[in-house]
Amino acid sequence: MKKYVLITGASAGLGKAMAIELARQGHNLILVSLPNENLAELAQQIRISCNVKVAFYETDLCTRPNIEALVTWLRASKFEIFYLINNAGIGGSQAFELADTERIERIIQLNIVGTALLTRLVLPFLLKFSQSYILNVSSMAAFTPIPYKTVYPASKAFIYSFSLGLRAELSALGVQVSVVHPGPMPHSPENQARLQKHGRLGRMLTVPLQVIAQIALEQVQRGQSVIIPGWTNKFGYWVSRWVPWSWRRPLMVSMLRKELSPSV
Ligand SMILES: NC(=O)C1=CN([C@@H]2O[C@H](COP(=O)(O)OP(=O)(O)OC[C@H]3O[C@@H](n4cnc5c(N)ncnc54)[C@H](OP(=O)(O)O)[C@@H]3O)[C@@H](O)[C@H]2O)C=CC1
């Protein structure tokens, strides 16, 4: 039987890094992301370099019909899926009063609704195995409110709570649920520009993409529930638990205002 790992948001960033790492370990993959982002080329590169099976499906996971169509395709193709990685997610920094309502809706649809619905619909595939895995990608943003990001951290707090609840519910059925909380990942020009504005702090919080992918996948294999890559992010988690929000709030406001200020 050919077992597959299904990864959403696999065309770029962390999703792509995890796809490559899993293929190196010999896993067959199903890659999902938005149309027209060279997913076919990536699939072919991975097939050739890692000698594994790679299928791909291009869709916008912001709508329920698209998610249902994806799952219909998975069933029709008779894939045996033992590992689901819910990685696709969007965010960004902007004053809430200027935010486009469509953008707000897409963040919630993709990060929250899409993750919950896809997980529910893929679960029957996972339950066919005596041991299977779900890895949800949250963010360090899950642990604190963030002004000028507002909806994004709230969506990632959902992923954190959803993952822990689901883990408690599904462990008896042989499905292990983990959640990873990356800090900032400067792999796109937009993210690099934002991080540069935080100078040394931004650099300290940054863990290379491949390292995050390796840590996340390794910790899943060890049965870890909450995965926080990098000691600076672990310290950030500790701060979010023990330093009152009233103390952290002015710092957050100033950091995020700096991030939004025009580049010099
Ligand atoms: N970037 C960062 O600093 C951090 C990111 N995260 C989280 O990590 C995850 C990966 O982030 P990152 O690697 O930066 O992401 P990228 O923006 O680099 O890539 C996002 C991936 O998701 C796909 N995607 C975006 N929108 C949709 C959609 N509507 N339907 C289907 N696929 C979609 C993209 O597809 P396509 O290429 O086709 O557009 C792409 O493959 C996300 O959940 C993010 O919230 C957490 C902490 C920090």
Ligand SMILES: N[C@@H](C=O)C(=O)O
């Ligand atoms: N992708 C998110 C990273 O934290 C963001 O847009 O802020």
